[in-house]
Amino acid sequence: MLAEFPYNRENAFEYAKIWAFQRNPAFINFDKMGGDCTNFASQCIYAGCKVMNYTPVFGWYYKSSSDRTPSWSGVQYLYNFLTTNKGTGPYAEVSDTDNLEIGDILQLGDELEHFYHSPVVVGKTDEDIFVAAHTYDSYMRPLSSYIYKKIRCLHILGYRKHVPD
Numbered sequence: 001m002l003a004e005f006p007y008n009r010e011n012a013f014e015y016a017k018i019w020a021f022q023r024n025p026a027f028i029n030f031d032k033m034g035g036d037c038t039n040f041a042s043q044c045i046y047a048g049c050k051v052m053n054y055t056p057v058f059g060w061y062y063k064s065s066s067d068r069t070p071s072w073s074g075v076q077y078l079y080n081f082l083t084t085n086k087g088t089g090p091y092a093e094v095s096d097t098d099n100l101e102i103g104d105i106l107q108l109g110d111e112l113e114h115f116y117h118s119p120v121v122v123g124k125t126d127e128d129i130f131v132a133a134h135t136y137d138s139y140m141r142p143l144s145s146y147i148y149k150k151i152r153c154l155h156i157l158g159y160r161k162h163v164p165d
Helices: 009-019 037-049 075-084
Strands: 002-005 062-064 089-095 105-109 115-117 120-124 129-133 138-142 150-162
Touching: 009 037, 009 120, 037 062, 037 075, 037 089, 037 120, 037 129, 037 150, 075 089, 075 105, 075 115, 075 150, 105 120, 120 138
Parallel strands: none
Antiparallel strands: 002 150, 089 150, 105 115, 105 150, 120 129, 129 138
């Protein structure tokens, strides 16, 4: 039976805090292969749910550099997975900045809606949102310091996993 669970935002936050300026050796570093931001975002999400979706091609998992889904490290693919996932693993809805919480994901894009960066929300005030990210490593970086034309907010609603009947 597939059951739903709350996303552990504190675990996602703690992971981001620990690994924002270093690389977890359990995962390949994509810095020289197009950027590590979505790989880092996936690691943070995984810290908040501890469940992967092992569906080939369209799931969301990382076993090794040669055995992973595009959604683990690709900006658009992560968006596609999180917003359409009806199975095992995390799922999200597109939201606005007012509804963002720690552990949620932002995606920054250009005027043509090509999204290219996936920072993780690690703080929020009335004045700004603060993020952690890889590629251009940062922690508690104000969203207002980024230059972008479009933004997508992915509010993680929870995750699903199989439990015995």
